[in-house]
Amino acid sequence: MSLDVVILFLEQGIVSGLVIGSIYALLALALVIIFKTSEVPNFAQGEFYMAGAYVALFLVVFENIPTVLALPVTLVVCFLGAALFQKFVLTRVWKAKGSPINLVIATLGLSYLLKGLVRNTGFGDSPRTFPSLVSTDSITIGQASLTYLDATIFCTAVAVMIALFLLFNFTQLGRALRALGMNPKAAQLVGINLSRMNMVVWGLSGAISAAAAILVAPKLLVSADMGHVVIMAFAAAIVGGFASLPGAVVGGFVIGIAENLVGLFVSSQAIAVAPFLAILIVLLIRPQGLLGGRVALKKV
Amino acid sequence: MKTIRTRIAVAAVAIGMTAGFAGAAYADDAPGVTKDSIKIGLFAPISGPNKAYGFDPLNAAKMWYDKINAEGGVNGRKIDYVVEDTRCNANDLVAAVKKLVEQDHVFILNGGSCSSATVAAKDYVVRNNIPMVMLNASGDGALYPPVKQIYGAFSISQHAVGGSVVEFSVQHFKARKIGYINHDDAYGSWNIEAAKYMAKKDGATLDVQSVSPTISDVTAPMLKIKAANPDVLVLTTYARPAALIVKKAHELGFNKPIILAVTGTANLGQMAENVGGKAALQNFYTQEVLAGAPGSEKLQWVYDMYKKAYPKLAAQPDYPQPYMPYGLPPAMAVVRALKEAGQNPTRDKFLDALSHMKFDSKVMAGPIEFSPQDHAAQESTIYLKFDGKTSTLIPGVYTNAWHYGDK
Numbered sequence: 001m002s003l004d005v006v007i008l009f010l011e012q013g014i015v016s017g018l019v020i021g022s023i024y025a026l027l028a029l030a031l032v033i034i035f036k037t038s039e040v041p042n043f044a045q046g047e048f049y050m051a052g053a054y055v056a057l058f059l060v061v062f063e064n065i066p067t068v069l070a071l072p073v074t075l076v077v078c079f080l081g082a083a084l085f086q087k088f089v090l091t092r093v094w095k096a097k098g099s100p101i102n103l104v105i106a107t108l109g110l111s112y113l114l115k116g117l118v119r120n121t122g123f124g125d126s127p128r129t130f131p132s133l134v135s136t137d138s139i140t141i142g143q144a145s146l147t148y149l150d151a152t153i154f155c156t157a158v159a160v161m162i163a164l165f166l167l168f169n170f171t172q173l174g175r176a177l178r179a180l181g182m183n184p185k186a187a188q189l190v191g192i193n194l195s196r197m198n199m200v201v202w203g204l205s206g207a208i209s210a211a212a213a214i215l216v217a218p219k220l221l222v223s224a225d226m227g228h229v230v231i232m233a234f235a236a237a238i239v240g241g242f243a244s245l246p247g248a249v250v251g252g253f254v255i256g257i258a259e260n261l262v263g264l265f266v267s268s269q270a271i272a273v274a275p276f277l278a279i280l281i282v283l284l285i286r287p288q289g290l291l292g293g294r295v296a297l298k299k300v
Numbered sequence: 301m302k303t304i305r306t307r308i309a310v311a312a313v314a315i316g317m318t319a320g321f322a323g324a325a326y327a328d329d330a331p332g333v334t335k336d337s338i339k340i341g342l343f344a345p346i347s348g349p350n351k352a353y354g355f356d357p358l359n360a361a362k363m364w365y366d367k368i369n370a371e372g373g374v375n376g377r378k379i380d381y382v383v384e385d386t387r388c389n390a391n392d393l394v395a396a397v398k399k400l401v402e403q404d405h406v407f408i409l410n411g412g413s414c415s416s417a418t419v420a421a422k423d424y425v426v427r428n429n430i431p432m433v434m435l436n437a438s439g440d441g442a443l444y445p446p447v448k449q450i451y452g453a454f455s456i457s458q459h460a461v462g463g464s465v466v467e468f469s470v471q472h473f474k475a476r477k478i479g480y481i482n483h484d485d486a487y488g489s490w491n492i493e494a495a496k497y498m499a500k501k502d503g504a505t506l507d508v509q510s511v512s513p514t515i516s517d518v519t520a521p522m523l524k525i526k527a528a529n530p531d532v533l534v535l536t537t538y539a540r541p542a543a544l545i546v547k548k549a550h551e552l553g554f555n556k557p558i559i560l561a562v563t564g565t566a567n568l569g570q571m572a573e574n575v576g577g578k579a580a581l582q583n584f585y586t587q588e589v590l591a592g593a594p595g596s597e598k599l600q601w602v603y604d605m606y607k608k609a610y611p612k613l614a615a616q617p618d619y620p621q622p623y624m625p626y627g628l629p630p631a632m633a634v635v636r637a638l639k640e641a642g643q644n645p646t647r648d649k650f651l652d653a654l655s656h657m658k659f660d661s662k663v664m665a666g667p668i669e670f671s672p673q674d675h676a677a678q679e680s681t682i683y684l685k686f687d688g689k690t691s692t693l694i695p696g697v698y699t700n701a702w703h704y705g706d707k
Binding site: 010020119125126127145146193223256260262263268272 | 348349389484509511512514519521527539540544552566567572573576
């Protein structure tokens with residue numbers, strides 16, 4: 001391999017890794033905010049993302065609703081869907097048995113339900129796309145090539161991450177959500193409505209997943225199985241530290257870049273194992289994740 | 301003492317009766333055959349997410365059997381078919397096969413539209429010596445090495461997909477260096493085996509990138525292909541990865557011919573939308589296993605027959621489905637083998653008839669041909685240039701020359 005090719009592969013691998021990594025980072029954020037507040041790994045996260053894509057597809061392509069209207073409607077629908085799932089399913093499952101494992105099983109059930117519903121509409125048979133809001137013409141950065149759509153995906157994803165950072169750090173709602181994650185009982189004692197905050201967290205997670213889907217659907221296509229990408233989000237969250245929001249972002253970019261560089265310098269077949277290799281290395285060297293903070297002992 | 305003797309006598313009678321019944325059931329190697337009818341077990345996915353693979357091929361097979369019945373049947377016997385749904389699921393398929401054999405007592409099995417599920421029935425049909433003629437599954441895993449009871453790949457085997465597309469690349473484009481992207485699953489390993497053999501035979505080299513069927517970012521494999529600078533790029537992936545690769549190839553300015561194998565061509569209209577329109581399809585070719593382009597004059601009789609058999613279904617949008625014609629050749633093969641098995645058919649006579657069968661189905665690109673060493677029916681393909689709207693036929697038929705055991 002000549003030096004020119006090595007440089008091309010490096011530049012393209014990093015640029016493409018940042019673009020796809022921004023989507024992994026958004027989904028990892030959606031996973032982490034739920035895990036921080038309820039300690040439930042949401043196995044329906046991929047299907048929230050898939051459902052968001054299909055809601056947008058339905059509104060934009062089949063109902064011809066203008067995109068500027070359809071996209072906020074999609075975010076609201078997904079926010080409400082996830083919040084109502086928390087309110088009417090998870091709360092009852094928790095009350096009935098009180099075991100976190102039952103909550104995990106409920107999220108698994110939701111993932112199958114959403115996939116089944118999409119397949120039954122008949123739109124889940126073929127991969128589909130919906131029109132990109134920006135041009136798909138290519139630009140070059142150094143030797144690397146990317147499209148305006150790629151650049152928009154990256155910039156918008158980063159903007160969403162900044163908005164979340166501002167929400168969690170500089171608003172009353174954000175402080176309430178953080179308090180819920182730190183100590184629910186104490187949060188309740190100071191007057192935070194736990195039930196409402198839990199709904200908000202799940203709703204926020206649904207809306208973030210929908211945002212990721214809307215951004216990436218014109219690039220990666222919409223299909224009933226598109227939710228498998230959540231495996232990358234889990235990998236990103238683990239690499240970053242499962243309870244760390246900045247860690248989820250860093251983890252997303254690490255996984256995106258790692259899978260591209262492994263694909264380019266090792267083998268295309270190794271792309272699928274790259275995230276798991278990254279998890280293994282991080283767990284060996286820094287078990288709490290890259291930004292997971294110190295390992296704390298919990299009193300039982 | 302008397303009691304013991306009585307017990308021994310009863311046991312002896314019971315054993316004798318059991319043996320007698322077993323003898324009655326297995327003495328004649330022709331369950332499901334009566335004076336007036338032959339019972340056949342048909343199975344395919346006719347519900348669920350993979351219904352498109354089998355629903356209309358099964359309809360095509362049924363309409364062929366109905367036609368034969370209307371013409372008087374086979375050797376004076378009507379074909380009586382029992383249909384089971386497999387939903388493309390291995391467990392469902394094996395259960396359907398057992399039900400057809402053990403409860404419905406069919407003479408032979410004709411079914412299977414999804415390779416991995418169909419291959420799961422292999423052990424059972426071999427153990428019980430039940431002839432199984434696949435519907436439209438490629439089913440390489442059950443065909444190589446060949447076993448006496450199983451025949452298939454009426455549309456095409458995955459080996460023939462890989463072998464014939466390399467033949468086309470070399471003959472039509474004079475390609476010496478072929479970029480080849482396949483999947484890292486069983487399908488991919490089957491088609492690359494024959495592709496490598498054909499490339500070696502034709503003096504070409506392959507630059508292979510194997511990707512996961514669930515891949516999201518195709519930058520790495522496509523950039524490596526571009527850097528290798530092949531004369532053509534062959535894709536044997538499923539539709540979604542194929543669309544992502546074609547789109548990425550356009551983004552990276554790759555302008556060599558791209559040939560998409562039949563594994564990814566189920567909905568070309570949707571594919572054109574998914575890759576962003578005509579610009580990405582300027583040098584794009586598709587592999588086809590039918591005798592002519594879908595909807596062409598050569599195949600009109602098939603579509604007319606379907607319209608006549610299923611007028612209500614044919615009036616619905618998206619019907620007949622693309623894979624519909626694939627169901628005819630297996631039904632034709634079954635009828636021919638039954639005819640040759642004669643007035644007193646047995647399963648072994650039926651299998652003997654299949655083992656040296658050759659005929660032109662007028663449906664597929666090449667002849668349906670079996671030998672004792674090769675139970676894959678169809679090895680040929682045609683090619684179409686697709687510009688996003690219209691498909692133009694490239695003259696010629698391109699055939700895989702790989703056979704089981706070739707290295």
